Amino acid sequence: MSDLVPQSQLTRKDFVSNQDVRWCPGCGDYAILNTVQKFLPTLGIPKERIVWVSGIGCSSRFPYYLETYGFHTIHGRAPAIATGLRAANPELSLWLVTGDGDGLSIGGNHLLHCLRRNVDLRILMFNNRIYGLTKGQYSPTSEQGKITKSSPQGTADHPVDPATFALGCGGTFVARSIDVAAAHLTSVLERAAAHRGTAFVEIFQNCSVFNDGAFDSFTDKSLAAERQLHVQHGAPLRYGKNGELGVRLNPRILALEVIRPGQDGTTDADVLIHDETNQTIAHLLTHMPFAEFPVALGVLYAVERPTYDQGIAQQLETANGPRDLDQLLRGTSPWTVL
Amino acid sequence: MSDLVPQSQLTRKDFVSNQDVRWCPGCGDYAILNTVQKFLPTLGIPKERIVWVSGIGCSSRFPYYLETYGFHTIHGRAPAIATGLRAANPELSLWLVTGDGDGLSIGGNHLLHCLRRNVDLRILMFNNRIYGLTKGQYSPTSEQGKITKSSPQGTADHPVDPATFALGCGGTFVARSIDVAAAHLTSVLERAAAHRGTAFVEIFQNCSVFNDGAFDSFTDKSLAAERQLHVQHGAPLRYGKNGELGVRLNPRILALEVIRPGQDGTTDADVLIHDETNQTIAHLLTHMPFAEFPVALGVLYAVERPTYDQGIAQQLETANGPRDLDQLLRGTSPWTVL
């Protein structure tokens, strides 16, 4: 990406395609689109080098609304398609949009392999805990017992947590944000853009029609301070209106607990310092039971590991074997007929 | 499973089918088969209530050699097939055999969903870190850089760790054993059999033809004591010829470290006590870098969570809606034509 475009040259408008946006009124996808359209010009990457790939679902309509290259593929397969695209052209800035159904139900396997291979690619998973496009069935992230059209008595399925799954697959970058939290989401997108390898970003997204208010318990303005833990590398894990709350590790039970530093014999020093390169901290953050604990947001985990693309590039360089076609076709023991 | 068979009535022989066993000479699968055939009679479950389901691969030939019901299905899909079988008949004792390719490459998605749903089912994954049946290509558990027929320059893929993956998927029982460690494997199988829900057991299995000696670095007799950590619920995590080594948590860096209790100012009390219900300990055990640390074997994690089957059974009981066919067909507003 040598020839970057001066940031000033591109504006939000350059990234707005001529297609009507067709989500339901009030859908969280609008907010994400808006944030992304504002964010893209700041990357300084020419439009033609940016590609958005998606699967199928409401969320996966995303690429149509961006004036970049785009591929609205088939259900669950976007990571596999993006992997091939990357192999064809390692110079692109690749972005993938998926849903909780697309990415974790039908597409779970491709997500796993993309993450472990560390393909250089940013994955935005719009998690609305429901199948939007097919009009409201439970998804793998729907809470157990959820009543939907396909589960009139509530689901028997235990949900999977996207971030925990991504860590279990060996992901090198795992983050979370919220559809309408424009500033926070932008900062997470910036980090994702800078990451070399697969950056996995879960975005809590409100489906105003089939799962309205699914995240209100922590996204509601009145609750945000007490229910959101915004993590920052090197900073203590504090939250609350005035940062009066914190989490610390209880080494006896090897689990986190909420404290009010200064009370009950606890001090500021007890608060765990976030280290985004520490798998165990990431693990603890994704395993905090909600309500008792806040929801951890921001970059939970980020480490460097060689990317799949680098591996391929290196092999192309160091390969031996025939270097021209004639040599290949001749092989080692041809014979001549006169 | 009310009417159990007195254990004395069945013997190993009862579980040996009349099919020739067709693995390569020296294959680790033989040892596993032998252990399983000896183990099954001890369950006290009548043969007809035991079912072995498998995918495709050398390992997946397993069901043919057991005189129980068996289903050798298609590549990667055994967990999905077993889920349906369980829904049809919740009274069966269900066992599944898969390989690292079958279970984690093509079948990763079904494994994920089986684990999160906690279908009552025991999964034995024979991990030989290679594709055996197709004659030696790398698998998702092959170490990075491995040279195989399909990776003449070494792989660019970072492997996935089966136990870490299973934990990330929300598995309720995660264990490890070794093909030739008959006694250890038997004890793990006993625990798996007793578990309600999906019991995931990774078995390190030597492929004597395409990946011979893959696990020698810790399975070799001379190295076993120093390179294997046999975990036991409630017992300290100690190993070494005379148990002289142990692992403790360094709370500063939230990571494990190897100590010799009694040396360097450490004591027996520093050694971490294994708690198989603690996710964080399971996480730490599966993340120990090998050679610096030993390989953790045994039941790494085991908790109770309602099974998918129980959920279904409960719904069948509590369902309302028409209870007979005529009522269903009539619906709520039929009309009569005379």
Place this chain on the structure above:
Amino acid sequence: MNEPTTDRTSVQPQSTVMRRSGAVVRFAGDSGDGMQITGDQFTTSTALAGNDLATLPDYPAEIRAPAGTLYGVSGFQIRFGSSDVFTPGDSPDVLVAMNPAALRTNLRDLIPGGLLVVNTGAFTQANLDKAGYTSNPLEDGSLAGWNLVALDITKLTLTAVRTVALSTKEAGRCKNFWTLGLMLWVFSRTLDSSIEWIEARFKRRADFAQANILALRAGYAYGETTEFSHVRYEVPPAKVAPGLYRSISGNTALAYGLIAAAQVAGRKLVLGSYPITPATDILHELSKHKALGVVTLQAEDEIAAICSAIGASFGGAIGVTSTSGPGMALKTEALGLAVSTELPLVVLNVQRGGPSTGLPTKTEQADLLQAVHGRNGETPVCVLAASTPANCFEVAYEAVSIALTHMTPVIVLSDGYLANGAEPWRIPSTAELPPIARRELPPVEGFRAFERDPETLARHWVAPGTPGYEHRIGGLEKDATTGHISYDPVNHEKMIHLRAEKVARIARGLPPAKVCVGADQGRLLVVGWGSTYGSIHEAVRRCSQDGLSVSHLHLTHIHPFPPGLGALLQRFERILVPELNLGQLSQLLRSEFLVPTRNFNKVQGKPFHVEELVSAIRTELEN
């Protein structure tokens, strides 16, 4: 008003009642306007009035498109009559348009001179813009060719419900019942069934119930007052077989057919499915019936869905999977396993527009060759196709019966048109349902998993849990009797023929091919399959009544074909095969019987118009 009758009777002084043999009415409005409810209620009252009928909703492809947009228009069409009704009708006689977008997208279908009821309250500048109107059609004279009735339904509704304490938004929502009330008046119906429905629906919201009833009555009253000076119609009851009836959609009928068969067979029904339009409602419907022992698994994908169904069948239950379009493609590998292991299985494919994601909400018949040929290897399965919404019940029932009797997977083809369309259905009593035989277990001694019934060639189905019959099955080639893995060349060939022959023998139990309209020989045979039944039937009847030598044969059994089909085809000079694809059944007929079929194809995501078929038939007979 395709076929107006001339009887006029005057039942009430202030309005003329015109007797008609039938009518086609379409309600169209914004997704939020509640047109589907209006349509459903109008349907119920029509059924109670004793008319035969057929309905078809037309949902927008978007979930909930922004209000007022063209792609947010939702429609519902009903055709009813005093004689047999086979399709929801080509062109409406009456169009109700609740906003400019609805008018714009639907007007072209309304017959010239048809009754056009428009809600002027929604004709704001903003809505006109969204619909792409540069001038207001209510004012520019462009509606002159129709019988326009322009009313401010929004305002009339607000006035009607003003006594109930509701927000303006809530009050405005009642306008669909106001409209319903008016249309019930137009067609001389009573309000009873709609009032009943409203009361049940809003049991816990008395205010809503009250407001909707007020709106309904107001709409009806509006008709009775002099303000609405138009004619009133009466469609006399149709002569239908006596019995207990209900209205049923194709998807519901499929679900019920499966449940009925499972009950009769005394087996558990296990559906493994993954949501996909337009098949999802089958999953929804079946998931409501756990009280009847139905287990539904919403699988992680279509592959897991069919696999769980196969697992269930292995376990002795009736394994079923339902899907559409891309989902069907994903199931083809596992379908091969079911063929190889000779397990019963039912696969419901509710076809939609392709290729790929295609047109998810539109109908098409383009998966026929995939059903017959779309697997690796020689992998025969039985293929059935449903022809009307109610027929979906019978076909699903038969599919289970064949799967169990012949130990084979059966694919049932439905489509988006059948799935959502509805028609009256005479409810069978349990006793009327054909029995589904259960084979006895063979002796334990010497049991071999692939020994076959000499007549059907079906192997025995012994589920895990049965003592003494322990055996293993799998997808590798197997010995023709023991079922053990066999690489023997001659055995393989034998198995290839056995599997093919087993499916071919299903034909032995089928009724011979028979025309349903016309003579069984003549100049032209129109051969159809699936959801085109209604349109073809009506077109052929019409031509036949006009004295043309044309007959209609409709195939439910595609693989194997019914006995006598070849001979029947030979008895006609010409064979016309109308399909909503590029000629797939036609190819099968040509290759099997070497008959020179002629294709008539339409691939627009929509059913045939009867008129299109009539003219295609005339063209064939003229050339």
Place this chain on the structure above:
Amino acid sequence: MNEPTTDRTSVQPQSTVMRRSGAVVRFAGDSGDGMQITGDQFTTSTALAGNDLATLPDYPAEIRAPAGTLYGVSGFQIRFGSSDVFTPGDSPDVLVAMNPAALRTNLRDLIPGGLLVVNTGAFTQANLDKAGYTSNPLEDGSLAGWNLVALDITKLTLTAVRTVALSTKEAGRCKNFWTLGLMLWVFSRTLDSSIEWIEARFKRRADFAQANILALRAGYAYGETTEFSHVRYEVPPAKVAPGLYRSISGNTALAYGLIAAAQVAGRKLVLGSYPITPATDILHELSKHKALGVVTLQAEDEIAAICSAIGASFGGAIGVTSTSGPGMALKTEALGLAVSTELPLVVLNVQRGGPSTGLPTKTEQADLLQAVHGRNGETPVCVLAASTPANCFEVAYEAVSIALTHMTPVIVLSDGYLANGAEPWRIPSTAELPPIARRELPPVEGFRAFERDPETLARHWVAPGTPGYEHRIGGLEKDATTGHISYDPVNHEKMIHLRAEKVARIARGLPPAKVCVGADQGRLLVVGWGSTYGSIHEAVRRCSQDGLSVSHLHLTHIHPFPPGLGALLQRFERILVPELNLGQLSQLLRSEFLVPTRNFNKVQGKPFHVEELVSAIRTELEN
């Protein structure tokens, strides 16, 4: 020795050399006996001797079955001759059996009186038991019908290599070279190429090299000594076109064809593949050629494999995926996406025995209808079939060329027989390869992603990274020029026809259908496709030489068919279609041309014998 000649020449005093026009030799032994190497080396020397030839290995289905078992037998057959050789031969003239199991499984194929070389050293009681012999065939007279040469090759080998310090096990391993030496003597060959190979192979193990060479020479010497009193043969060189030759298997030829096309087209080649027998060697081969810019991705499954290929094609590379059997079924959904987005793509299907997992190591032609019809919706793709191992090169090359020129997926059908079979191939020079045109980019101004070339109907292929052409594609139906999502009914129908027509127009660039043996009209036309080329060709030639009115037409282009095919078929009284399935091409011909084809099918996981075809042809002509 199917066609023995009578010339006898005596070149050396102690043995008689008999001149023959050709021979079929089969080496059979335990998987561990190294028979594939023996076969390969014998092949090289045969090629160098100027014979035409064809070879076929026969691997056991098990990875490495226990030594001595019947299912652990590995075989290699070669046929060579002084005139054109089209198949590896029906029945061997010479059989080398290295152990009892090899004897038992192969003897039935040996022609009566054929030369039978047996290694008595392996005829232990244990091995006889494993092979299921109740009495020793070497002693019980059951081999009387053949020309038996019983030698203790194990012992002779150990003696030959005793001067090299090796373990007995290592020394014993050299017996395949001893055997090779003997057979090279029998067929009057030199040892040079084998010695060269051994030296290269064991560059780092001088002791192994030395021992194997000693064994090889000893075997040869054994022939020259009086001990081996049998005749010696000489097969004079064949008349083949001059040029540089090599031996090539079908899988390697497919890989090379792709690389060659990518080089000529100036595009990156990206293979996405998942291992599956018998297609895996394509992945193996291509993964060796990163130095030529070939990227291979071993995907997590077949779906990811084709999807990564589609992603690569979207990115401007040549996306290819290779598979077999169940893997092909899994790719059908994504194939629909490639059709809908009109991206180039090559899918290699190396067919194997089905259904389901079936017979992974056996050959079959039963995926033809799947290739043509096996997708949801109207989803046309181009289908090509390779007919010989070397022809795989041309067909793979043509597939890339068509995919790029017509912007369409192309399925190439090969099978297990072609994949592993080998034959001499005249190596083309790069300059000889047909050009693959690259279309110029349209003007940026007003670019529309689905505007088409008026001749081919191909859309433009503009990869991400190209400034100014930013656009979006996807699997929903799209506007026929802009490519934007379109739910318009008429546009849909237009697109359905455009996609079909685009593929149909590929035929415009194809050579007209032409018979390859016989007259272009007559009593019988034998129509084949794919790997049956050799057997049909030889059978028809033989019958034709015998004066029968029979011709051979072999199809490479299955969809679309080549121009003129229908007319050609009409010029024959009868059409016989031999296939290794239940009649799939036959169905396509019948439905397309309404010709009464007659099927001749074999589904045993094995190729046709020439004899079988000859008698089928005779039967047709007699009835």
